Amino acid sequence: AFETFIxxxxxxxxxxxxxxxxxSCKFALEEMRFPRMVEVRKLANNVNGLGSNYAPVKLGNDFYFTSSRPVSITGKKDVVKTDAGDVQISTKANPFINNLYTTKSDLKVSDITVKMMDLNLPKSIEVAAASFTPDGNRVYFTYWREREKYAIYTATKMDNKWSDPVPVGLEINSKDFNSSQPYVTTDGKFLLFSSDRSGGYGKFDLWYCALREDGTLGQAVNMGPTINTEDDERAPYYNTITRKLLFSTDGRVGLGGLDFFEAEGDLITWTVPKNLGYPFNSSKDDIYFTAIDDHGTKGYISSDRESSCCLEVFEVKKEFFNISGILTDCKTKLPLAGAIVTFSNIENNQKQTTGTDGKYTFRTDSKRPVKLLFAKDNYFSITKNYAYEE
Known part of the structure; x- marks a missing residue:
């Protein structure tokens, strides 16, 4: 149909x-044929209750997330059911009031205690997507009222109680545009966020600003055209150890809806973002990654992949396998040092130079066909192709 239209x-x-x-159709077919080595598991407990549940974040033993779960009000219930017949939302009992929730329980058990975060909020205000400074004593979140712009607010913990939320400075907020989905880097030095402010490349772009020790902010800086498209870029996460940015966008080739992409850089210069593939992504919206280990191989995401209407929280774990060997001289049978070994598949090339032991090791996240090229001065080059048997 698309080709006919063109x-x-x-x-x-x-x-x-x-x-x-x-x-995107071709990409999806390839991803379904050669899925990534990612374990995705929906949290089977009170985190995923009625309404939307999303934007998880782990801070020590505390788990925070956003939910529009039912708030008791009077009136006749209007129930919406999933395709399987399960009650998903009661619109009379749940006026879609988003708020921040927390639990200290083990998320692997089915019955946990969840409570609303103790923030003093005016009536009819909604909040979402919390992010904390490394010491846990300051929180940033999206703050809005119906028919008003999204803004970023902050609160400070003193004597184990949160202060009244206040807006961050004009460096981020304005009555003329939306600012949302704040993320504080793990070193506490930068605040990343999504905004449709002027000076961007599309609808919602990703921006960052310096976060000073006293809580004041530097000027907002756009992350640039390598990251931002003419469509929406949402919910940034940046790992200061791996220097990798994870975010969601609907402006690139993907599986459908918002997909997770990953780029490596220093907030100024970036590699071209890479789609994280299936099953990290789905045909629906996938957003709000947060890591629970130093290198970002384990974490949580939000997705409506198993829902008829609403985001739910999933645990994800990236897995890898190694392609390794020892390169030897065909005559002496001894390890061959100083040879260049190139690993390549449909996505990228990786190169290594063998040491005195002749060993090489490459890590990959999907069982796709690969090619290994072995080359050294004064030797014939050898190419080995390895097809993945489905």
């Missing part, structure tokens, strides 16, 4: 979108 309307502005959809 052939009949070659000069239509929507041709660009049609080409992206064609590329």
């Amino acid at each position: 052939s009949k309307n070659p000069n239509d502005p929507l041709v660009k979108n049609a080409n992206k959809e064609i590329a």
Whole structure:
């Protein structure tokens, strides 16, 4: 259908979108054929209750998330059910009031105690997507009222109680645009966020600003055209150890809805973002990654992949396997040092130089066909192809 549209309307502005959809279909087929080595498991407990449940974050033994779960009000219930017949939302009991919740319980058990975060909020205010400074004593979150712009607010913990929320400075907030989904880097030096403020490249872009020790902010800086597209970029997460940025966007080739992408850089210069593939991503919206280990191989995401309406919280674990060997001289049978070994598949190339032991090791996250090229001065080059048997 997309190809037919393009052939009949070659000069239509929507041709660009049609080409992206064609590329996305091809990408999805490839991902389903060669899925990533990622374990995805929905939290089977009170975290995923009625309404939307999303934007998880782990801080020590505390687990925080956002939920629009039912708030008791009077009136006749209006129940919406999933395709399987399970009650998902009662619109009379749940007026979609988003708030921050927390639990100290083990998330692997089915019955846990969840309570609303103790913030003093005015009536009709909604809050979401909390992020904490490394010491846990300051929290940032999205704050809004119906028919008003999204803003970022902050509160400070003193004597184990949270102060009244206050807006961050004009460096981020304005009545003329939305600012949302704050993320404090693990070193506490930067605040990342999503905004449709002027000076961007599309709808919602990713921005950052310096976060000083006294809580004041530097000027907002756009993350640039390598990251931002003409569509939406949402919910940034940045790992200061691996220098990798994870975010969600609907502006690139993907599986559908918002997909997770990953880029490596220093907030100024970035590699081209890479789609994290299936099953990290799904055909629906996938957003709000947060890590629970230093290198970001384990964490939580939010997705509506198993829901008819609402985001739910999932635990994710990236897995890898190694392709390794020992390169030897065909005559002496001794390990061959100083040889360049190139690993390549449809996605990228990796190179290593063998040491005195002749060993090489490459890590990959999917069982796709690969090619290994072995080269050294004064030796014939050898290419080995390895097809993955489905």
